[in-house]
Amino acid sequence: MSVELTGAEITIRCLQEEGVQCIFGYPGGAVLFIYDELFKQDKVRHILVRHEQAALHAADGYARSSNNVGVALVTSGPGLTNAVTGIATAYMDSIPLVIISGQVPTSAIGLDAFQEVDTVGITRPCVKHNFLVKDIKDLAETIKKAFYIASTGRPGPVLVDIPKDISQQKTQFIYPDKVVMRSYNPVVKGHSRQIKKAAELILSAKRPMIYAGGGVILSNASAQLTELAQILDFPCTTTLMGLGGYPATDKQSLGMLGMHGTYEANMAMQYCDVLVAVGARFDDRVIGNPKHFSNENRKIIHIDIDPSSISKRVKVDVPIVGDVLDVLKELIKTLKTEKTKPDQPAIKDWWKQIDLWRERDCLKFDRDSKIIKPQMVIERLYHITKGDAFITSDVGQHQMWAAQFYKFDKPRRWINSGGLGTMGFGMPAAMGVQLANPKGKVACITGEASIQMCIQELSTCKQYKLPLKIVNLNNRYMGMVRQWQEFFHGNRYAESYMDALPDFVKLAESYGHVGMKIERPEDIDDALKEAFKLKDRLVFMDFITDQTENVFPMVPGGKGLSEMILV
Amino acid sequence: MRHIISLLMENEAGALSRVAGLFSARGYNIESLSVAPTEDPTLSRMTLVTIGSDEVVEQVTKQLNKLIEVVKVIDLNDGNHIERELMLVKVRAIDSDREEIKRLTEIFRGSIIDVTDKSYTIELTGTSSKLDAFLDAVKRSAVLETVRTGASGIGRGEWILKV
Numbered sequence: 102m103s104v105e106l107t108g109a110e111i112t113i114r115c116l117q118e119e120g121v122q123c124i125f126g127y128p129g130g131a132v133l134f135i136y137d138e139l140f141k142q143d144k145v146r147h148i149l150v151r152h153e154q155a156a157l158h159a160a161d162g163y164a165r166s167s168n169n170v171g172v173a174l175v176t177s178g179p180g181l182t183n184a185v186t187g188i189a190t191a192y193m194d195s196i197p198l199v200i201i202s203g204q205v206p207t208s209a210i211g212l213d214a215f216q217e218v219d220t221v222g223i224t225r226p227c228v229k230h231n232f233l234v235k236d237i238k239d240l241a242e243t244i245k246k247a248f249y250i251a252s253t254g255r256p257g258p259v260l261v262d263i264p265k266d267i268s269q270q271k272t273q274f275i276y277p278d279k280v281v282m283r284s285y286n287p288v289v290k291g292h293s294r295q296i297k298k299a300a301e302l303i304l305s306a307k308r309p310m311i312y313a314g315g316g317v318i319l320s321n322a323s324a325q326l327t328e329l330a331q332i333l334d335f336p337c338t339t340t341l342m343g344l345g346g347y348p349a350t351d352k353q354s355l356g357m358l359g360m361h362g363t364y365e366a367n368m369a370m371q372y373c374d375v376l377v378a379v380g381a382r383f384d385d386r387v388i389g390n391p392k393h394f395s396n397e398n399r400k401i402i403h404i405d406i407d408p409s410s411i412s413k414r415v416k417v418d419v420p421i422v423g424d425v426l427d428v429l430k431e432l433i434k435t436l437k438t439e440k441t442k443p444d445q446p447a448i449k450d451w452w453k454q455i456d457l458w459r460e461r462d463c464l465k466f467d468r469d470s471k472i473i474k475p476q477m478v479i480e481r482l483y484h485i486t487k488g489d490a491f492i493t494s495d496v497g498q499h500q501m502w503a504a505q506f507y508k509f510d511k512p513r514r515w516i517n518s519g520g521l522g523t524m525g526f527g528m529p530a531a532m533g534v535q536l537a538n539p540k541g542k543v544a545c546i547t548g549e550a551s552i553q554m555c556i557q558e559l560s561t562c563k564q565y566k567l568p569l570k571i572v573n574l575n576n577r578y579m580g581m582v583r584q585w586q587e588f589f590h591g592n593r594y595a596e597s598y599m600d601a602l603p604d605f606v607k608l609a610e611s612y613g614h615v616g617m618k619i620e621r622p623e624d625i626d627d628a629l630k631e632a633f634k635l636k637d638r639l640v641f642m643d644f645i646t647d648q649t650e651n652v653f654p655m656v657p658g659g660k661g662l663s664e665m666i667l668v
Numbered sequence: 669m670r671h672i673i674s675l676l677m678e679n680e681a682g683a684l685s686r687v688a689g690l691f692s693a694r695g696y697n698i699e700s701l702s703v704a705p706t707e708d709p710t711l712s713r714m715t716l717v718t719i720g721s722d723e724v725v726e727q728v729t730k731q732l733n734k735l736i737e738v739v740k741v742i743d744l745n746d747g748n749h750i751e752r753e754l755m756l757v758k759v760r761a762i763d764s765d766r767e768e769i770k771r772l773t774e775i776f777r778g779s780i781i782d783v784t785d786k787s788y789t790i791e792l793t794g795t796s797s798k799l800d801a802f803l804d805a806v807k808r809s810a811v812l813e814t815v816r817t818g819a820s821g822i823g824r825g826e827w828i829l830k831v
Contacts (some may be wrong), residue, residue, distance in 0.1 A: 221682060226693050230736040233682075250736060283831060284678055284739040409730035412723070 108237050108268040109134035112201065115244040117144045118276045121172050123163065123536050124148070125156040129176025130216060131203025134268040148536065148565060151557040153180050155529035157187020158555070161196050162533030165516045166491055166541075168321065170252050171196070171533065176203045177265075178216030182223065186523060188258050189227035193520025194342060195319060197256035199247045200228075206266040207235060220262045229257030237270040246280050254287025255407040256319055287406065291423030291431060299377075299402045299419045300435040306375035307447035308454075309335045312358065314387075315342030315519065316380015316405060316425045323347065323512045325429035326379060332436065333443050336455055338366035340381050342519040345509035350488070355455065359387040360656045361501040364463035365455055367654070367662040371397055372454075378403045380425040383415045384520075391415055393661025404428045463654050463667055464505055472647045473622050475499060475574045479506040482544060482572060485629045490542040490570075491534045493517065495527035495551030498580035501652045503546040525554030528571065532558060535567045542633065544570040549599055549643075550579045559612035562639045570632050571641045573605060576648045584651045588666070609641035620645045670699070671725045672717050672744040672751055672821045674829055678737040679705050679712040686735050687714065696720065696728050700753075700796075700818030711739065711831065715751075715820045717796070739831055748824040754791070755799045756781075758813040759806055761788040769806065776802045787812060795819075 106114065112135050116124065125148045128136045139147050150156045153175045160171030171191075175184045181202045191198045205214040221233045230250050232243045240263070247259040303309065317326050317339075323346045330337040330353050337347045338358040347354055358366035370376070370388070376399050381387070388394045391414050403410075403417040404425055411420040421428050466476045479502050482490075492507055493516040494500040500517055509515045516534055518526040531545040552573055562569055574580075582597040606616030615638050619628045625644070632640035654665040677683050684703060691698050699717035706713045718728055725743060732741045744751070761769050762785075769788055773780055778792035792802055796819050803811065823829065 222685070225686060225689055282736075285736050407734070409727060409734055413727060416723075 103273055105271040106274045107134065107138075107271050108240055108263065109138040111240050111272070111274050112244065112263065112268065113138045113142060113145060114274055115241055115276060116172065117142075119170070119248050121145055121170070124172040124174055125150055125159040125163070125533065126174030127153050127156055127176065127180060129180050129203065131177035131205060131265045132174060132268070134265065135174065135201070135203070135263070147174070148532070148561070150529065150561050152555065153183035154187050154525065155532070155555050155558045155561065157184050157191065157198070157200070158523075158526050158529035159533035159536075160198055161187065161191045162493060162516050162530030163537045164196050164198060164533075165530070166513050166534040167537035168513065169537070170248055171198045172201070173198065174201045176216070177205055177220065178218050181218060181220050185223060185227065188224055188260070190518050190521045190523040190526060191258040192227045192229065194315060194518065195256050196258065197251040198258040199244070199251050200258060200260040202260060202262050203268070204233065204262045204264040207264045208266065210264065220260070224260050227258075228260050231260040231262065233262045234264065234267050237267050237272045240267065240272075241274060241276050242280065245277050246282070249280050250285065254285075288422050289424045289427055291404065291421040291428035293431070295419060295421045296428065296431050296435055299421060299432060300439055301441075302375055302400055302402060302419060303333065303377065303436065304439055304441045304443055307444055308372060308374040308451045309333065309377070309448065310369050310373035310375070311335050311337040311377045311379065312340070312370060312381055313337060313343045313346045313379045314340040314381025317343055317346035318512045320380065320406070320425040321512070322380070322426040322429050325426060325433065327351075329429055329433055332433070334445075334448055335377070336369055336452070338362070338370060340387055340519075341504055341517065343381065344504060344515040345512040348510040349508035350510055357504050358662075360389070361505065361652050361654065363505075364461045364654055364665060364667065365458040367656065367665060368458045369455055371662045374399050376401045378405075378417070379429070380405060382410045382413065385414075388415065388662060389656045389664075390659055390661050393664070396661070461667070465668060466650075470622065470647065473619065473625065473644055475502050475576070475644070475646045475650055476506050477622060478572060478574060478625055478644050478646070479503055479546065481625045481629055482546075483507045485626065485633065486542055486544065490514070490544050491516065491531075491538060493527045493531040493534060493543070493545045495545075495547040496522045496524045497548050497551060498584065498650070498652050499546050499548045499551070499574040502574070524551040527551060528558050528569065529555050531569045532561060532565075532567050535569060536565070542570070544572055546572045546574070548580060549573060549575040549577065549602055549605070556608070559609065559614060559639070563613045566637065567639060568635070568637050569639050571639070573641065573643045574646050575602075575605070575643050576646045576650070577602065578648060581652070587651070588655075588657065605641055605643040609639070614639040614641055616641045616643065618643045618645065669721070669725075670717065670719050672715060672749065672819060673729060673732070673741065674744050674821050675714050675716070675732060675741040676706070676711050676739045676829060676831060677714065677735070678739065679710050680737060683712065683737040686737060687716070687732065690731055690735065694727075694731060696724065700816075702818040702820055708831075715818070717819050740829060742823070742829055744821045744823060747827050749821050749827070750824060751795055751819045751821040752793055753796050753799055753819045754793050754817045755802075756789060756791055756815045757803070757806070757811060758787055758789045759810045760786060760812055761810070762786055765807075765810065769810070772802070772805055776805075778802070
């Protein structure tokens with residue numbers, strides 16, 4: 102009889118088998134046996150955060166920037182409830198995570214035990230799947246399934262809830278090579294007849310447009326997307342989640358579309374005659390009012406791995422269910438064998454129209470301002486990092502400016518909470534990014550409101566010597582809330598002012614980091630350069646910016662894409 | 669429009685709550701829901717009656733398919749199907765009403781399965797609308813209690829929902 106292992110040992114062995122190098126967590130009663138096993142080995146590194154929300158965001162940033170499954174470990178009850186925001190964040194953006202949570206012993210479940218919550222119930226609506234392990238014999242297979250489900254199909258977070266007694270019981274350890282589930286077989290290959298139909302439609306286009314989302318990043322298909330656009334000479338826009346999926350500095354890039362997208366991207370989206378949607382989901386921040394969007398007659402091809410994303414908000418003409426990478430490869434192959442060629446004169450005219458829209462220069466701002474313009478900080482950050490940094494962001498105006506002014510040429514460089522819009526995401530996500538990319542330059546673009554939602558992680562950064570560069574665009578307002586109040590609520594700034602702010606320089610210093618306060622536009626460059634020179638230190642740059650700056654263009658809620666407010 | 673959706677799912681704890689949770693989270697209607705294990709005890713078969721436009725019902729079936737424990741989903745409205753529902757009704761039956769209710773039960777091909785000197789309990793099977801029709805035919809004030817299982821549905825002929 103071979104040696105039997107405890108549930109805790111099995112849990113750690115499973116992580117080792119999956120090749121997990123780094124996990125993020127916080128100990129507590131229900132996971133003590135698991136932490137004890139972590140302590141006895143050195144293959145899986147544990148990063149101790151200061152709040153479980155940060156563990157999830159860090160695992161999330163780790164996953165987004167590295168294409169690995171992110172792993173978090175939290176205890177039962179409050180440990181889990183603190184993690185829920187991070188789980189929901191990953192769920193909305195389809196990020197592959199495995200969350201291991203402790204649970205009270207099986208004998209105590211349902212008895213309102215200390216630190217008991219119905220973890221499976223609480224997380225059900227915000228995970229791809231979850232499990233409660235009730236028998237030690239199921240543990241290894243369950244963890245295998247969790248990794249499999251998280252990383253295949255449309256990715257997402259999967260939670261495994263392990264009662265304390267299960268982590269203590271013993272059984273033989275067998276890690277399955279693979280799992281077969283009759284109820285879960287995600288489609289990879291697109292239907293060849295649909296691909297053929299799409300190719301024919303593409304070649305008939307006179308005003309074509311490619312609209313690419315986060316699916317391109319998740320399926321590692323940016324090279325194929327770029328090839329597709331370039332062989333056809335089609336314009337390409339990306340969503341907030343798709344930034345970096347198509348090189349932003351390429352001449353065919355129209356930048357981001359949507360609520361704060363560029364004029365040219367939104368206009369081309371509205372007035373194209375053939376739209377190729379790739380790994381995107383026509384959400385409310387992207388197309389605005391779906392009725393207004395449908396007023397224009399256009400044919401839509403929609404490539405997505407999730408059938409439920411297709412014809413959800415907008416009816417499409419040629420749906421292709423499959424992995425974006427596979428489908429794009431096939432589509433390119435099919436296009437190359439077609440006898441028809443793209444309608445070059447028509448496309449040339451279309452580009453002329455697009456260039457007219459571009460001349461509107463929708464992202465202009467006052468470059469001679471005596472007060473720091475937030476856009477300027479990001480533009481300088483882009484130049485000083487040569488566009489090569491990993492950028493995480495929090496949520497609000499700074500996030501939109503980062504998306505507009507930092508030009509991402511590569512995928513997995515732009516890490517933000519797109520779907521859920523989670524303030525507090527930026528710094529912990531940056532920790533995960535830095536750990537996945539130890540040599541990478543990592544900057545977190547944030548605001549004085551967002552950063553305070555997970556400010557305690559400055560301590561984690563100190564412990565693990567994470568040399569993040571925090572770019573705090575400090576306008577003493579919850580900027581996006583203030584902007585909406587200015588536009589739609591008669592300038593009544595209800596509770597959107599940030600009073601009693603800490604001295605961020607001293608705050609950073611008290612955590613053992615470097616703090617800088619920058620108040621004049623002429624000091625931006627020097628500050629950024631100096632910060633990046635301090636390669637092994639976290640530098641907190643507090644930029645005091647224009648309080649009244651707004652994000653333009655803007656498609657107001659309920660309006661159509663061509664109804665933008667412009668500067 | 670009323671749709672009757674049939675699905676097979678893993679017979680596991682929590683699978684039912686995933687389906688119910690999906691409907692409430694996404695704001696879909698559930699008219700009725702009935703579920704029980706099949707001849708293969710590892711599988712449960714569920715029949716769901718929902719009301720919505722074709723677009724909404726298409727989303728419902730896609731979202732159900734996305735649930736990890738759901739093995740197969742069909743919309744029985746896509747083809748010929750049969751549906752049945754079981755109802756138990758307890759009615760006040762005194763004096764001349766006794767004969768009247770008995771006759772009505774026969775007309776609806778139900779059977780009286782419990783009798784007291786004041787009441788009948790009637791078992792009735794049929795489509796949901798037939799059960800509604802029976803309740804309309806009985807005097808409202810006579811109905812003491814009703815229990816309905818919700819519809820169960822199955823495709824006609826060779827149309828089979830199996831793993």
